[in-house]
Amino acid sequence: MAPRRELATAEERVTALGVVAPPPIQVESPRFTGSLATLFLCVRERRIDLRDVPLTPICEAYLRYLIESPKTDFDEAAAALLALAYLLERKAWILLPTEEPEPELDDPAELIEPTTHLFQGAIETLRHREEERARVFFRPADAGPDPYEVPYVLRSASVCDLARALQRLLARANPEPMAPPARPRRSLAEQMKAILRVLDDQWRNLAELLPQPFTRVDAVFAFLAMLELLRLGQAAVRVTDREALFARPAPDPTP
Amino acid sequence: MNPSAVDLLEALLFVSDAPAKLEQLARAAGLTVGQAEQALELLSQRLERQGGLQLVRIAEGYQLCTKPEFAERIADFLKPQRQRLSRSLMEVLAIVAYRQPVTAAEIEEIRGVQSDYGIHSLLERRLIQEVGRKAAPGRPVLYGTTQQFLHHFGLKDLSELPRLTDGSAPPGDARLPTLFDRD
Numbered sequence: 001m002a003p004r005r006e007l008a009t010a011e012e013r014v015t016a017l018g019v020v021a022p023p024p025i026q027v028e029s030p031r032f033t034g035s036l037a038t039l040f041l042c043v044r045e046r047r048i049d050l051r052d053v054p055l056t057p058i059c060e061a062y063l064r065y066l067i068e069s070p071k072t073d074f075d076e077a078a079a080a081l082l083a084l085a086y087l088l089e090r091k092a093w094i095l096l097p098t099e100e101p102e103p104e105l106d107d108p109a110e111l112i113e114p115t116t117h118l119f120q121g122a123i124e125t126l127r128h129r130e131e132e133r134a135r136v137f138f139r140p141a142d143a144g145p146d147p148y149e150v151p152y153v154l155r156s157a158s159v160c161d162l163a164r165a166l167q168r169l170l171a172r173a174n175p176e177p178m179a180p181p182a183r184p185r186r187s188l189a190e191q192m193k194a195i196l197r198v199l200d201d202q203w204r205n206l207a208e209l210l211p212q213p214f215t216r217v218d219a220v221f222a223f224l225a226m227l228e229l230l231r232l233g234q235a236a237v238r239v240t241d242r243e244a245l246f247a248r249p250a251p252d253p254t255p
Numbered sequence: 256m257n258p259s260a261v262d263l264l265e266a267l268l269f270v271s272d273a274p275a276k277l278e279q280l281a282r283a284a285g286l287t288v289g290q291a292e293q294a295l296e297l298l299s300q301r302l303e304r305q306g307g308l309q310l311v312r313i314a315e316g317y318q319l320c321t322k323p324e325f326a327e328r329i330a331d332f333l334k335p336q337r338q339r340l341s342r343s344l345m346e347v348l349a350i351v352a353y354r355q356p357v358t359a360a361e362i363e364e365i366r367g368v369q370s371d372y373g374i375h376s377l378l379e380r381r382l383i384q385e386v387g388r389k390a391a392p393g394r395p396v397l398y399g400t401t402q403q404f405l406h407h408f409g410l411k412d413l414s415e416l417p418r419l420t421d422g423s424a425p426p427g428d429a430r431l432p433t434l435f436d437r438d
Contacts (some may be wrong), residue, residue: 032393033361042392049360052371115365118419119349126349126408126415132411134337135326136311138318141272187379 023069023076025061029053036062040083043090050091057085154230157237157244165244166223169206173219191225192234199235203245260286260294261301265319268298274316274406314405315412347373348382352404352416356386356397374398382407 004017025036029050032039039058042048062080207214210222226246229235236249263284268275281291294316299310308319321329344364347370350362362370377383386399405412 031395033388038392047391093282116346116350116367119353119365120348122353122417123345123349126352127345128338129408129410130325133407135323136309136320136409137326137329137333137335138320138406139269139272189379230297 010076023065023073023080025065027058027061027081032130036083037082040052043087050087051094055084055087055091058087075129108113116234152239157239161239161244162227164238164242165206166219167225168220168243169210170216172207173216174213176215176217188221188225188228192229195225195229196234199229199246199248201248201250202210203238203240203247204247205243260284260290261298264291264294265298266315267321268310268317271318274314274318274402276316280317290421311409312411313409314402343370344376348377348400348404351383351398352379353419354414355399356389357399358389358391358395358397360395362398 002251023036027034027036027039029052030040032048036058038074039053040066062084065080066077195209206219206222206226209226210218214222226235230237233249235246237244237246264280267280267283276294277288277291280286280295281288281340284291284294295310302319307322307325309322311318311320334340346366347362349359350365350423354361359370359374362374374383378385381401381403383398383404384401385396387397388394396433400413404410410416
């Protein structure tokens, strides 16, 4: 371990209290994006519900930091371990099906008084407007081409090629992590939008279109979304060296 | 006003499957915005007098729809599958509508219960959408209402939302208070 006076020269790693800060491990989740240190502070001050923040990726990032860092600083690693241990203990207490209250490590958070009653009048009025709106009918939005009337183009690709693409994708997928309770799952429509955002003129396989790392459920959802995009003519497929490659379809030259 | 401009706007609205903005209609008909507005007024009056359709201002645009007196017959004919929003979904939706842009944590603070399901369900129905990230620790997602929300409730824009019981104005109501607004 480095002597304390040596650490004092590296100001960016030492906080005002003289405590070594954990390494900059990044946390990505729907409810929180930021560093491990910020997450630790937010949880301590009860500004974040830890149930919404999966801890497995953070632990994996910590292990990666230990393995991949050329010169691991033990003080930094210990600070990260301490922060992780604190988060794990807090989460374990939250998830534990017990009637005993969570031990009071910090000041108890103030009880929140719901103020939904302020919206009751507005909800009634909106409900009335919804009923009124249901009495008039508009031309329905165009649902796109009928798949039974407009044949979609698969070029040289066959159904077997697409099945092989799924098989390869699943082989590269990671096991499913422990999902936090009540975490919303991405819909097929959202998955299609995500794929459309990265789909361009370059021919790529499905794994290259997914954010890394991805799980088996991610892989299946991405494959189903791609099938739907092919059906709607929003994506094109071709087979090169027995591998299915996908890209944005070229514009139709015919008027 | 040239009667053909009124007919042309009626034709444009007939083929439109979404609310058309005034500027779009004016450009398509080769009119100024003022002329288009006048023609739409004439069209609205003409449709009120005769026919089964009416012109409505909805979701920041204009659209043709059927007259309410034919609702039962049309419902029998089309057999639409309308899904009424549940009480909890209406609560979440109202909070997003009035407090937008708002985070999930802020919604839960107002309701006092977890609202993940409600937010996800409203996102799927395209009544709310992600509108950005809050500049706060963790950069949580901010939610706001969509054009589909305005359409679902037959609202012209957000300023048509009713006032809350605490007297606070809807988010789109940018009108400055006058002497007549005092109690």
